[in-house]
Amino acid sequence: MTTGLGLAGYEPDSQSESAVAFRVQVLEDEQFIPQHRHRKGQLILALHGAITCEVENAMWMVPPQYAVWIPGRVPHSNRATPGARLCFLFIEPGAAAMPEHCCTLKISPLVRELILTLAVRKKGQGTSLALQRLVQVLFDELPQQPQQQLQLPVSAHPKIRMMVDTMAAEPAVWQTLGQWADHFAMSERNLARLVVKETGLSFRRWRHQLQLILALQLLIRGHSVQQAAHALGYDSTTAFINMFRKGLGQTPGRYLSGLTTPSQ
Structure with missing residues (x-):
């Protein structure tokens, strides 16, 4: 699914799946999402351009091929550069062995493609078992991504x-x-x-x-x-x-x- 950064009408916590992903296309102007939080953990992957997240008194920079991990219920705000292309991945609490703190991750090509594949899957497309296998591989690989120091304490x-x-x-x-x-x-x-x-x-x-x-x-x-x-x-x-x-x-x-x- 591809949507605007405003995400009007979309509530990720209403989804029951262990992992939900969708693409985001930012408009020409810089976009800002005020402070908010989710029950699900959120991974923000930059595909083109960049996004800056302010989380837990820190500013996190997310250039292409990187992602920021935000555990569930952590307040955060986002600011994306003009024309940025992003992918949001929401993970049900406890579904994957993700860090308990916010961090920037260097995303491997495999994990990137797994997330993008999940983002284009629609309900009823492919078998449920195939989708479960894809998500399981993602959950196996994602916690192995190396952390990078791209944050500023604020x-x-x-x-x-x-x-x-x-x-x-x-x-x-x-x-x-x-x-x-x-x-x-x-x-x-x-x-x-x-x-x-x-x-x-x-x-x-x-x-x-x-x-x-x-x-x-x-x-x-x-x-x-x-x-x-x-x-x-x-x-x-x-x-x-x-x-x-x-x-x-x-x-x-x-x-x-x-x-x-x-x-x-």
């Missing part, structure tokens, strides 16, 4: 929230701990302690993770490496590439080439 603390929103909107301007300490009229030491307390990361590591997420968003939207480096305030493309490689283990070009998926 606190409800007003200062942390202001920092995230402002740095995401103007990453080239608000870059240093000293700038924020002056803005909040507090010492750098006290602000550094607040960041660690609220996010579990030092300011430098926390900012690096945000920059990594912003870099992925820009590159997936079609910006060049040079454009992304400039947008994030880097003086040189080389410094930007080094930041990217440090976070994801590959240069932007090599990483993006690995995100290429067959047209769906």
Whole structure:
């Protein structure tokens, strides 16, 4: 099934199947789904474009060939890039050995095709036994997908929230701990302690993770490496590439080439 991101009139928890999947085509504009929750666990797989989910005081980035797993009853909101193509998979609680916490998963070609096959199956199409076998293979493989660190810890603390929103909107301007300490009229030491307390990361590591997420968003939207480096305030493309490689283990070009998926 293919639907718009608004999913008007669709209630996944009303379905009794252990696994329900459907395709989502985002419109030209960026789409946002406010905070909500499901009884079923939800896997959001990016096929083209990207989606950012805010879950449990963290921001999760989902580029193509990745998925974010959201356990049942966990409040979350979603923001998809213009023209994104996604696949939503809802899993009945306890049906698969999935993590009890939110995480980003690197999805193998096999699992991707299993999910897409399930999404196009209709009631009465194929035998029930064949569908059960497909779902069982999916449930065997899905928990084996490796977890990736593509999340940014986000606190409800007003200062942390202001920092995230402002740095995401103007990453080239608000870059240093000293700038924020002056803005909040507090010492750098006290602000550094607040960041660690609220996010579990030092300011430098926390900012690096945000920059990594912003870099992925820009590159997936079609910006060049040079454009992304400039947008994030880097003086040189080389410094930007080094930041990217440090976070994801590959240069932007090599990483993006690995995100290429067959047209769906």
